[in-house]
Amino acid sequence: MHTAPPCHILPVVPHSPEQLLLELFAIFVSAKLVGEMFERLRLPSVLGEILAGIALGPYALGWIQPSDTIYSVAELGAVFVLFSAGLETSPRDLIRVGNKAVQVAVAGIVLPFILGFAYMKLRGDASSEAIFVGAAMVATSVGITARVLGDLHVLSTRTAKIILGAAVFDDILGMLLLAVVAGVAAHGRPQWLHLGILTAEAAGFALFMIFVAPRIVRRMEPRVEQLSTHNASLIVALALCLFLSWLAAQIGMAAIIGAFFAGLVFADYAPQWNLLPRVDGITEFLAPFFFFAIGTRLNVRMFTGNVLVAAIIVSLLAIVSKVIGCGLPLLGEGWATVFRVGVGMTPRGEVALIVALVGLQSRIVLQSTYAIVVFMTAVTTLIAPPLLRYLFRGEKQEHDQPSATAQVRL
């Protein structure tokens, strides 16, 4: 086995309010500036925010050494990114969605995981490393895919609906896998009995949150509206988000799983309770610290020889496995659909990065493995938008409906 990786990051405790504010300002603005540059180049801004962290962080220019407080804020940022994602995922739509989306999601999870796991084992890595890479190759970023499809005005097409439906299931299945990964992180290596219990626990948690919890919220709803507190509905939602994040972490899953399901539970009440703009405000403020922090932990000097080769191969596997895995259940619908769905499912997003971070923080995963995952995330996220634009060319007029944006939520 291997020992814990060396840790070069010395967290600096801020000495005064000024220093904390300056740190917050510098990180927020640099992340958003590079993000804006990326948007102008028609690249996902999330990658720009990560790049800002890489460039200004301790491994490159060394201008910003995030303090412990910043890492705590970043953690909270991850929680709210997933809470926001959950708020846009209605459990009822999820239950109603067709077989196809589930098939696409499952096939799109099994193949990448197996290929990622197998390749890392072939390279001679430990099982724990291989599981982390496999898990990181699983999750599809709904956010990036949805935004690209929306920009192309093809959200109302059947293909787009399959992609978005599958991406949502993918996220949930990815979350369950993350629970397993977190279990691995806690024990240093996969413990198969414990892993079985965790999977059952995670599945039970997910089923409860999808089928039971929304009914509880429906019963609670009149009482929430009777509360005297200003903005009571927002307060209740935030309290549940914090509680479920803690609970998920406590029973051995990652905190963000709890946050995602907390969002899911309130998704049907989000418009009525006007939750979205207000929670989005919090997410907009906190998320850049999370993506920046991801960058600061990436040692770019890692990308030499072996590691660079591995990163490129893992990236290729990540693309191929999603295109084949997700396309397979759709072979009867023609090659155009196969490739569109396959490519649409390719971008790995926040979840892949969080998986990697869980591994790095618990010192189970080497810095080189972390670098491989971040590299793979960047490549898959960069490659999808132009490819999708190419594959969907000419599709726009045929299926477009006036209320296209109303279709985003499946």
Place this chain on the structure above:
Amino acid sequence: MHTAPPCHILPVVPHSPEQLLLELFAIFVSAKLVGEMFERLRLPSVLGEILAGIALGPYALGWIQPSDTIYSVAELGAVFVLFSAGLETSPRDLIRVGNKAVQVAVAGIVLPFILGFAYMKLRGDASSEAIFVGAAMVATSVGITARVLGDLHVLSTRTAKIILGAAVFDDILGMLLLAVVAGVAAHGRPQWLHLGILTAEAAGFALFMIFVAPRIVRRMEPRVEQLSTHNASLIVALALCLFLSWLAAQIGMAAIIGAFFAGLVFADYAPQWNLLPRVDGITEFLAPFFFFAIGTRLNVRMFTGNVLVAAIIVSLLAIVSKVIGCGLPLLGEGWATVFRVGVGMTPRGEVALIVALVGLQSRIVLQSTYAIVVFMTAVTTLIAPPLLRYLFRGEKQEHDQPSATAQVRL
């Protein structure tokens, strides 16, 4: 002179994400629960949130020992409370508002400060302590007054407009005084030359932010709308909030002054840019940690003998000085107006608490002085709502207009 007070609070560094999340959850929920109880008793919920901190904090039950991270989050909460307040204060309305409001504001500042300062000096306290108490007696809480007047449906009356206009000026003048206080805090005692420079600096900062900065924002506006970043207007506003908070702290004023003026600058664009719901989301999330933290620093065992007497006398002075000071310029308008405006200006709010906290954190002010200020804030905030309800009885029908809520912003 006196030495720094003993510090019994041992900040606990959270060891894991679970602990931080549990801490956040426990504080958020307990603050909001006691706040809800207060709302039901028709008392201001802010006091409930402080009480939760007093009760669960290290000086009473000792269940929650806030970590350093929580205190950082609390600091950020104070920044956003003032940023939100600034967003609801249009500089144009402020410039347009009548002489009367300014007279009421100035008289309502001079008298409380002098009485507070004089009493503390008479008690034998140091000048720095006396200045802190005087400064804390100055600021009127616009939020609480506006909510009570809104509940009574009298916002459109001339009296209400004078109160709200004066309260806004009061806040600004209170901010300037806070800058002075922060200068005292930095040097241990009032340095009159330095104090003069600081006052000029603060006044220049305020005038720049009221008269010049909004024009800059007006010119910037088309460019902000051209930005590719999602939610660009919110991002720009948040960035300026962090920057001005840091700048204000850097040039020797309190960070929240910068946050307040950052809000003021964007106030005219808040509806168009849809800033309010999104910034309010952040404030709703962060503010409870600030008010809870205020409570955790209050040693209730301080309230014995001397200190309790001083707290009661300071509270009485705070009420009498505001009623007389603010009522004086209105003697020509009848006793009803004098008392309504005077009582309406009585509740001290967040600013008084922040003044006290600045003093305590920089170890310039004794714990007993901090306790006196918190006591005075609680008393004046508790006494105003029922008194206002009594003084405005029967007023409702005469002046009420359908669009009463639209009148909140002067």
